[in-house]
Amino acid sequence: MTTARPKPQRAPKSEGQWKIDGTAPLNHDEEVKQEAPGIAVMQRVRDTYAHEGFDSITPDDLYPRMKFVGMYTQRKQNLGGEHTGKDNSELHDKYFMMRIRFDGGLSSPERMRVVGEISRDYARSTIDLTDRQNIQLHWVRVEDAPAIWDKLATVGLDTLDACGDVPRVVLGSPVAGVAADEIVDGTEAIATIKREYLPRDEFQNLPRKFKSAISGNARQDVAHEIQDLAFQGVRHPEHGPGFQVFVGGGLSTNPMLSQSLGVFVTAEQVPEVWAGVVGIFRDYGYRRLRNRARLKFLVAKWGPQEFRRVLEEEYLGYSLLDGPDPTPNLIDRDHIGVHEQADGKFYLGVKPILGHMRAEQLIKVADLAESYGITRIRLTPFKEILFLDLERDQLEPFERDLALLDLHAHPSEFKRGMLSCTGLEFCKLAHVTTKSRAIELVDELESRFGDLDSPITISLNGCPNACARTQVSDIGLKGQTVTDEDGNRVEGFQVHLGGTVGEGANFGRKIRGHKVTSTQLTDYVVRVVSNYLEDRNDGEIFRDWVLRADEELVS
Incomplete structure (x- = not known):
């Protein structure tokens, strides 16, 4: 009798983790980033592209290096969702979206006026506030970029690292140092990170984008649950005010909620802890596949205890105190x-x-x-x-x-709680139109119901990337191409209900296979809101109702 030989085990594929696999690039994006710092493209814009025009930009500068100075090519006008997924060269226009960075949301009348004048003179008067405390302009020509940068600099603003595989803008409580309900002020920590850490070369080549936030406000006003790294204010029973640290949050096609490290960090410690977590992402983050190159995948594999151990032993050189998690705040996180x-x-x-x-x-x-x-x-x-x-x-x-x-x-609860991404108007990733439909939806809801006595958030997203936070909204609508009753492929939305951050944070309820066409959208949302008002219990908010409601009431 012969014994079958065991099959040889294949060695696991390299994930491109620098500290484990070495720094040899495993894809073209990694090659481009290692050739030269992405941010160096700014000088080529000033010296060459601004004089010779869009067609003179080399492919690797256009994608991905222009992102490191806050610029993405925008979508050609009047290209429907059926074109999404094609090569950038077919989708892009010869204009850019430009993202202006406001760390901590800090602004002034002078800054607002300068941005307004830039938009008026160079961006066809477009102004988009973002859910990351930035301002985005559209229709920007590369020829005008140097003049824009120079004018922004007069009021201490820039577009550096506003996009790209770098630490993006650091979110902060917009009322840090001001609010009566503040636990601890994170203003100086953000300023230190922006001034002393961000300019360092060691943070200019991460596996992918890195989103961080610092808030000492009891309202928990930076959505710490969905950030790569967040510091949220807490009161330690022995050491007073400070921060709990959360890592590994993020939405998109693989949504994950951030996890608490169980530590206590003082305001003075925040910058070095921030740098330590970014260092872990740089050294251990996955670089082989870009769709796995976010911190959340590493945190999911390691778990918070191992992540904390590596942070303390390899990056900080000391142990952090144990600390409490913040008391959850479910609603009223905004400052309207x-x-x-x-x-x-x-x-x-x-x-x-x-x-x-x-x-x-x-x-x-x-x-x-x-x-x-x-x-x-x-x-x-x-x-x-x-x-x-x-x-x-x-x-x-x-x-x-x-x-x-x-x-x-x-504003009405409908206006207050409505979020929309750019959609087909400018975004190359979008499948559907979002902004105009969101405005139509708000108008119809106000016409039918006036105002609600309960909060409700509605998000329209043009693609699965969740820029409008669809998975943590009461009514999340993810744009995609769907089949209508006549068999035609048309614009539509996957319906996602009852997602939330705060106490009981979760990604809600996705009714299997439930999609609506864009033409059905308003009638659908009106029907669901009407059913909520008729079926709810006293004091029951929408997100609680929708998780218990019969399927016929929400489909």
């Missing part, structure tokens, strides 16, 4: 309306519809703020604008004057 500051003054928050404005409108906002003596303006992760340091007797007239600019401090 009037709120008292710690010093007795007030801040006021408004939300432009879907975060979209015109250049002239932003300039008028800057002028109005200055006329009231306001020097501090903040942008938020919910696409809001906050005006700080108002006296009580200024609130009513200022709110009235803002309303004349179509900026309202008391």
